[in-house]
Amino acid sequence: MNLKVKHIIATALFAFIALTSANAQCIDLVKTKGFTYLDTSKYIPEARFNALPLREGDNVDIYKSFFKGRTYRIVVVGAENMPKLNFKVTNFQRQILYDSNITKEESWDFVSDKNQNLIISVEVPEAAKDKKPQSGCIAVVVGFSY
């Protein structure tokens, strides 16, 4: 096997290991930082896993159902090496119901006034031009009060 092929295989293996390790960190992020901000003494975390590895400059939209009369907390957190994340909650017509750029908070508490599907848009700010973009997990944790 020539050196070039060896390099390709080794690089692919390292990429695989790095990705697997990044994914494993996402569930930890949800259960530590995510649950802390959610305050599980007040809110029951919903069961879906809404976390994934992203890089600076990336964004993700999460589509979710919210039910009339329920009190929810939406928490958006990132890994330690990630910058502070911005998130917006909009309806499907992209009308903004919440914007963390204004409140500067990691979470939003609200009572859903109707049965509705909403979009939680998370944006990882771009890295400075002279810096290599960081990558790490981001997690959206939703809980409801009981």
Place this chain on the structure above:
Amino acid sequence: MKIRLFPLIFLFGLAIWFMSSCNSGENANTDELAGETIDSSDIREEILISMLAPSDMAVMLMDNPDLHFNKDIINPSSNYKKYNTNSKIALNIGVYTADLSYASLFDQEQITYDYLDIVKGMSEEIGITQSIEKRHLDMIKNNKLDKEHMMKIINESFMNTDAYLRENNRQKVITMILIGGWVEAQYIAVSLTNDSPETNPKLTESILAQKISLELMNKALENVKGDKTLMPLKNDIDKIYKLYLLLEDNMSDANFKEFCNLIKQVRNSYIV
């Protein structure tokens, strides 16, 4: 040094590949859910459609003081032995998760424990090795837990399964679990109405509210044309959605009964 290091890297990679193959459910009788790949290594703009989990679905529908627990309507525990394809197992992990969530809401600790144990076994059968933790089973077995605590345990267990499947690019499996759970939770709810919208108006309202979660499910199933595993399920979802539209247009006893009958028919086809 380079020459010695390479075989080590190669063997390490081979071991990881082997372990991940063992965990991907390829040892089940049929592997119709194998071979899914979603490349998440180069994401710029991602969309996640976060359909309701069976446990959350059960809370949204059955968290109602006027309801009661009826063991006769849940999928019998003995049925799990007959699910011997990946598709049937995935669907019925969803079914049993909805059942155990319903049981937990009415303080049925033994049934909750037994069904969690079944879900754990079925999950392992299709290669989901990190779902229900033994400490959670022990907590339910050895303690008198309140409803809230039970919900947290069940939701955390489901989240483990969801995370494991996402991390292993097995999106189709989680979709099937969610569909099985959605249909079962609706089945329990419509069974408790005795096919009449007047029996428990709050429950009827909760059933109708689930139209929005079905809309998300439809969105998630938009691109499954030609997929022989998911297409029949999409057809079921489409039929149910049409009846939702009918109910929205005309909420008559007859239309509600037709809706209940369709839910029962679909559910019964999943648990056989």
